[in-house]
Amino acid sequence: MDPRTTVINERLSRIGRIIAVSSGKGGVGKSLVATTLALTLSRTNCKVGLFDLDFTSPSTHLIMGVKSVQPKEDKGIVPPVVKNLAYMSLVHFSGDQAAPLRGADVSNALIELLAVTQWGKLDFLVIDMPPGIGDAVLDLVRLVKRIEFLIVTTPSLLAFETVKKQVRLLQDLKVPMIGVVENMKRDRAKSIEQGTEKLGVKFLAGIPFDPEVEDAIGDVTRLLDTTLAQRIRELAASKIT
Amino acid sequence: MHEWALAEAVITAAQQIAEKEKLREVREVTIKIGELQQIEEDILRFALSQLKPASFKNAEFHIAKAKTTLKCRVCGNTWLFSKNKLDENTAEAIHFVPEVAHAYIKCQKCGSPDFEIAEGRGIWLENIKGVR
Numbered sequence: 205m206d207p208r209t210t211v212i213n214e215r216l217s218r219i220g221r222i223i224a225v226s227s228g229k230g231g232v233g234k235s236l237v238a239t240t241l242a243l244t245l246s247r248t249n250c251k252v253g254l255f256d257l258d259f260t261s262p263s264t265h266l267i268m269g270v271k272s273v274q275p276k277e278d279k280g281i282v283p284p285v286v287k288n289l290a291y292m293s294l295v296h297f298s299g300d301q302a303a304p305l306r307g308a309d310v311s312n313a314l315i316e317l318l319a320v321t322q323w324g325k326l327d328f329l330v331i332d333m334p335p336g337i338g339d340a341v342l343d344l345v346r347l348v349k350r351i352e353f354l355i356v357t358t359p360s361l362l363a364f365e366t367v368k369k370q371v372r373l374l375q376d377l378k379v380p381m382i383g384v385v386e387n388m389k390r391d392r393a394k395s396i397e398q399g400t401e402k403l404g405v406k407f408l409a410g411i412p413f414d415p416e417v418e419d420a421i422g423d424v425t426r427l428l429d430t431t432l433a434q435r436i437r438e439l440a441a442s443k444i445t
Numbered sequence: 446m447h448e449w450a451l452a453e454a455v456i457t458a459a460q461q462i463a464e465k466e467k468l469r470e471v472r473e474v475t476i477k478i479g480e481l482q483q484i485e486e487d488i489l490r491f492a493l494s495q496l497k498p499a500s501f502k503n504a505e506f507h508i509a510k511a512k513t514t515l516k517c518r519v520c521g522n523t524w525l526f527s528k529n530k531l532d533e534n535t536a537e538a539i540h541f542v543p544e545v546a547h548a549y550i551k552c553q554k555c556g557s558p559d560f561e562i563a564e565g566r567g568i569w570l571e572n573i574k575g576v577r
């Protein structure tokens with residue numbers, strides 16, 4: 205028997221809410237939404253953790269401009285505090301090397317980190333998920349009892365079609381969803397908002413395409429000054445905190 | 446002290462099995478540890494001795510070590526993992542998350558990082574024995 209799975213919910217027991225920021229499709233801005241949400245929540249007197257579960261293409265460290273931080277060992281692994289967030293990512297261990305992991309390896313690494321990371325007491329743990337509805341999503345749903353999903357899409361039908369599948373999957377699995385965020389909106393079209401409501405899920409926010417975001421990567425102060433951050437602050441204040 | 450968290454997992458899992466099997470007292474716990482994770486046996490034993498509940502007071506912990514076999518998915522080559530070939534930082538990274546081996550180790554024959562950890566990854570609870 206793999207003993208590690210038996211301690212996962214105990215490890216997460218002192219965390220108020222566990223929010224997985226996810227999308228059926230890649231390239232929709234999940235990592236930016238997850239990181240900005242975590243940073244925003246941490247600036248409201250909340251203790252917040254950020255867990256980058258995109259093992260093969262992690263990017264939250266780049267968004268925050270994190271360089272060479274290391275977790276400490278104390279009856280497990282204690283995440284380093286970065287920009288006021290308890291921050292865990294596979295890059296702490298793999299550095300700049302590519303980590304080509306297949307499904308079983310993703311599951312094993314996920315179980316390992318969930319079993320040994322000592323998050324302590326947090327109000328929120330925000331998880332940046334890899335794209336798709338593969339092993340990481342299924343494992344989190346299986347292993348983390350109190351998980352809630354926040355889904356990110358773009359106005360593109362290609363993104364929204366995969367999001368629909370993800371929503372149906374999570375509904376079938378009876379997993380709570382906070383709602384859907386439409387990122388990189390270029391006009392006032394309501395098709396995604398209406399499509400989301402048809403699925404029986406809350407439409408949380410439409411975030412306009414913000415060219416300043418790319419220039420703010422690596423600079424948290426600039427990032428929190430973008431329209432993206434402003435919309436996420438409104439979303440956090442009205443729908444999450 | 447990463448071993449402490451793994452010891453907690455072993456005790457919790459063993460307790461769950463004991464409860465399911467209706468064991469009043471646990472007498473033996475057999476654990477297998479794969480070489481890849483480089484678990485320090487002394488630390489693991491100490492943590493187990495500190496964490497064990499009353500129903501485990503007479504329990505013996507048997508720890509078996511398993512060699513790590515890696516198998517290349519590209520050319521089929523199999524080879525044994527050796528910590529001695531790694532620098533200290535790499536060995537430590539693999540100790541924390543064994544899958545990180547894919548970032549640092551390549552097939553000795555064809556150079557591919559696409560290999561399977563066929564045997565000897567990390568910790569495994571093999572068996573428990575006790576009395577009803």
